[in-house]
Amino acid sequence: xxxxxxxxxxxxxxxxxxxxLQCAQDMNHEYMSWYRxxxxxxxxxxxxxxxxxxTDQGEVPxxxxxxxxxxxxxxxxxxxxxxxxTSVYFCATRYSGTGGGGYTFGSGTRxxxx
Amino acid sequence: xxTVTQSQPEMSVQEAExxxxxxxxxxxxxxxxxxxxxxxxxxxxxxxxxxxxxxxxNATENRFSVNxxxxxxxFSLKISDSQLGDAAMYFCAYEKxxxxxxxLVFGQGTRLTINP
Numbered sequence: 683x684x685x686x687x688x689x690x691x692x693x694x695x696x697x698x699x700x701x702x703l704q705c706a707q708d709m710n711h712e713y714m715s716w717y718r719x720x721x722x723x724x725x726x727x728x729x730x731x732x733x734x735x736x737t738d739q740g741e742v743p744x745x746x747x748x749x750x751x752x753x754x755x756x757x758x759x760x761x762x763x764x765x766x767x768t769s770v771y772f773c774a775t776r777y778s779g780t781g782g783g784g785y786t787f788g789s790g791t792r793x794x795x796x
Numbered sequence: 797x798x799t800v801t802q803s804q805p806e807m808s809v810q811e812a813e814x815x816x817x818x819x820x821x822x823x824x825x826x827x828x829x830x831x832x833x834x835x836x837x838x839x840x841x842x843x844x845x846x847x848x849x850x851x852x853x854n855a856t857e858n859r860f861s862v863n864x865x866x867x868x869x870x871f872s873l874k875i876s877d878s879q880l881g882d883a884a885m886y887f888c889a890y891e892k893x894x895x896x897x898x899x900l901v902f903g904q905g906t907r908l909t910i911n912p
Contacts, residue, residue: 713898715898715899717900717902722805722904722905723904724800724802724887724902724903724904724905725887725900725902726902727899727900727901730898730899732898740899770839772841774841774900776898778898782829782846782848782891782893783829783831783843783846783891785841785843785900787840787841789838789839789840790839790840792839
């Protein structure tokens with residue numbers, strides 16, 4: 683049982699390049715989300731999905747695209763990377779329903795844009 | 797919009813002593829949850845403790861306990877008998893209790909150092 687798997691763990695991009703951060707889960711969680719972590723700012727929600735085919739924006743969505751074609755996968759796309767997107771990215775999943783936690787986090791992807 | 801504030805960027809404590817990390821939040825909701833997460837150097841996010849807003853009793857988990865003051869919108873974490881393994885970044889987080897809410901709002905984090 684792998685839980686939430688994020689790939690890659692580290693990545694260096696040049697400004698203007700594109701890439702996809704992968705998030706896969708095997709817990710049949712309906713809810714999946716992406717956060718970015720920056721020093722002094724905690725974790726901020728980028729995009730989230732409450733099920734296959736359904737996505738919505740979080741607090742800081744600009745510069746990122748997402749789609750959810752399966753329950754298991756929720757990739758995060760950077761179409762034209764900028765230095766401001768240098769950050770650590772976390773995927774988090776949980777069951778759907780009322781609040782109360784139950785989140786499972788991936789181990790993060792450290793992205794540097796030069 | 798809900799906000800969470802951690803006013804202590806860094807804290808340090810002697811091993812075996814007690815330390816308290818502060819957190820305040822702002823919300824107009826009556827049904828919500830509060831959490832403390834630990835992030836060691838491995839980057840993994842580990843849930844330390846959880847508090848339901850409708851419960852007056854403060855949550856405890858072994859050496860970890862909270863002081864939940866709903867009227868003051870304060871949610872501090874007390875770590876007793878600090879151990880070297882407690883050294884980490886600690887994040888306070890908030891989540892609405894409603895169906896479909898499912899968004900964690902995090903504070904800025906407090907880096908805790910344990911001095912041997």
